[in-house]
Amino acid sequence: MRLSAEIYTETSPDHEHNEDFVLAGSDFVIVLDGASPVPGLENGCIHDVPWLVRQLGLRLAEGLTAPAAWSLAAILEHAIQQVCDAHADTCDLKDPNSPSSTVALLRLHGDRLDYLALADSSVVLRMADGGILPITDDRLDHLQDYSVPGVAAARNTDKGFWVASTKPEAARHAVSGSISLAAQPVQAAAVLTDGAATLVERHDQSWGSLFSILETGPHELVRQTREADETAAGKFRGKRHDDATAVLCHFVGSQP
């Protein structure tokens, strides 16, 4: 059995560069969402967010395609350490505002499907029995203080939220797990950055309804998301528009 992935990623209308990263192989999907620096805020790093997500994404791909099948959390921890090593000589890795990235991973491994979500990128499974299983890390939704110093104080601490940046141990705080496809067959999987999940997280649709739109194509999901975000009224956390990445995975070949 292998994964067949349909991918769409779109830069926010407000961004010059896409700070999401997506890569899929026949047995894995990597989706990252780099955090935009606050303009003018000193963060101790000479690199930009696209540098961070590309470095991290390529290290994750190395780990996911290596012969030794480590756990997804162990692969992520090693990848964050490698990225730290790549700029420890030039940058201040103790700065809490150092560029960071959310992480969503999916891996087909024998008769198992492994998943991991860190910060607000998500994996959503549609089970063969029609049930929907969202794998989300919602700690960013429960901060006491969303000011710049408040978020900096909460980043990569037990009292706040964890994200891939300068602390490899963040990987151990990811939401991760594995299901046996023999026991729980999966029909399809979605891997999404938060910019492609606002129909659920901002507009009160269900994951099942988002999944139905995604199955008409990742591009269509992002189109409908943009439309909903454009007309959204009221207060919501975060930017009106964000980079948006959606991956729809099907499983080709028989499940065990």
Ligand SMILES: [Zn+2]
């Ligand atoms: Zn740096």
